[in-house]
Amino acid sequence: MESSEDLEVRALVQGSHRGPKDLVLTTDRRRPTPGAGEYLIRVGAAGVNFADVMQTHGTYRGGPRAPYVAGFEAAGEIVGVGPDVKDPLPVGTHVIGAGRGAFAQYMTMPAAGALRVPSGWSDAQALGLVLNWATALAALKPLGEVKAGEVVLVHAAAGGVGQAAVRLARHYGARVIATASPAKHDTVKALGADEVVDGRRPDLAAEITRLTGGVDVVLESVGQATFEASLSVAKPFTGRVVVFGAASGDATLTTADLVFxxxxxxxxxxxxxxxxxxxxxxxxxxxxxxxLIAQGVYPPGNPHVHPLEEGPTVLQDLETGQTQGKHALDPWR
Ligand SMILES: NC(=O)c1ccc[n+]([C@@H]2O[C@H](COP(=O)([O-])OP(=O)(O)OC[C@H]3O[C@@H](n4cnc5c(N)ncnc54)[C@H](OP(=O)(O)O)[C@@H]3O)[C@@H](O)[C@H]2O)c1
Known part of the structure; x- marks a missing residue:
């Protein structure tokens, strides 16, 4: 027989689009039922991402509308399989993936995107695989086309995606110029970045140009505050600027900007x-x-794991640039 713990789940529910302050811990949500093509997951650890912050403001395009159970990245155990899952993994397998309502004890997840947690890793250690590492890798390789000896600029380098990007860029033989708040510089240097500068300094573009003479690949995730600098430090015609976020707000680029x-x-x-x-x-x-995991280039993650009820504070800290590295929530604590 199922216990009430299994039927009524703890979850963080976002009640408005006024930001993380309206994220509230609830204890009476019904456990979700997996739909077609989905697994039911007992969440072991949920990843916190900048997109969670954007969702709480309703600014993440295609994101959920309030009220909604927050969170979308989790690792955990498959405890149920919905209809029409092709070649399902066995119940009991631990997977990492994305779906709606990850800041909860149970969530549903599209089976097609769920990957086995790497052998020997805990749920928390696997967080970041499909978001931070896959994003950093896509930005550097197929899009950034990085080659050994090239110069790569990584913004927000102490963050979840940023740390993965610095490690990867170094692995591919690039010279890495990173931006981060001054309090985070030691973290970024320890990852192997060649130069670390404060991303908020007023002469950012001039300083990066002075250090590099021009950048081959820019990983641009800050938006408004750095976009102009990112474009101006990229080598003309051969430089690639990969845009995948706007933590400081949207920036604009006109056709005239690109032509002239x-x-x-x-x-x-x-x-x-x-x-x-x-x-x-x-x-x-x-x-x-x-x-990369087999070679030890991508080590098990070491996220800062918080109890579920600290979710609103963690999101506020992420929003205001107070965090370093990956943060996670444990819905059972
Ligand atoms: N497109 C995709 O598929 C995809 C996937 C994953 C993530 N992303 C994007 O990648 C970026 C990084 O995501 P993350 O989850 O790893 O977050 P994160 O880097 O851990 O946190 C964001 C960081 O951005 C920096 N930042 C600079 N200006 C800021 C400002 N005005 N307000 C707030 N932060 C500012 C801060 O670092 P400093 O204090 O060092 O400046 C802050 O810690 C985000 O823009 C996110 O939306 C995109």
Whole structure:
């Protein structure tokens, strides 16, 4: 017989689009039922991402509308399988993936995107695989086309995606210029970045140009505050600027800017859209990630794990740039 613990689940529910302050812990949500093509997952650890912050403001395009159970990245155990799942993994398998309502004890997850937690890793250690690492890898390799000896600029380098990007860029033989808040510089240097500068300094573009003479690949995720600098430090015509986020707000780029001023190659990236629109390319990223894990380039993650009720504070800290590395929520604590 199922216990009440299994039927009524703890979850963080976002009640408005006024930001993380309206994220509330509830204890009486019904456990979800897996739909067609879905697994039911007992969440072991849920990943916190900048997109969670955007969703709480209703600014994440295609995101859920309030009220909704927050969170979308989790690792956990398959405890149920919905109809029409092709070649399902056995119940009891631990997987990492994305779906709706991850900040809860149970969630449903499309089976097609769920990957086995790497052998010997805990649920929490696997967080970041499909979001931070796949995004950083896509930005650097198929889009950024990084080559050994090139210069890569990584913004927000102490963050979840940023740390993965610094490690990967170094692994591929690039010289890495990173931006981060001054309090985070030691973290970024320890990852192997060659130069770390404060991303908020007013002469950012001049300083990066002075250090590099021009950048081959820019990983642009900050938006408004750095976009102009990112475009101007990229080498004309050969430099690639991969845009995958806007933590400081949206930036604009006009056709005239591209014709007369910024002659960089600008490429857009959304990892979910890439997985859906270019499945073979996405699959090749997963194969590469497997190899990176085997080589020890991608070590088990070491996220800061918080009890579920601290979710609103963690999201506020992420929003205001107070965090470093990956943060996670344990819905059973
Ligand atoms: N397109 C995709 O598929 C995809 C996938 C994953 C993530 N992303 C994007 O990648 C970026 C990083 O995501 P993440 O989850 O790993 O977050 P994160 O990097 O851990 O956190 C965001 C960081 O951005 C920096 N930042 C600079 N200006 C900021 C400002 N005005 N307000 C807030 N933060 C500012 C802060 O670092 P400093 O204090 O060091 O400046 C902050 O810690 C986000 O833009 C996210 O939306 C995109």
């Amino acid at each position: 001023t910024h002659h960089a190659q600008v490429k857009g990236l959304h990892i979910g859209a890439l997985a859906a629109a270019a499945p073979a390319l996405y699959q090749s990223l997963l194969v590469e990630i497997e190899a």
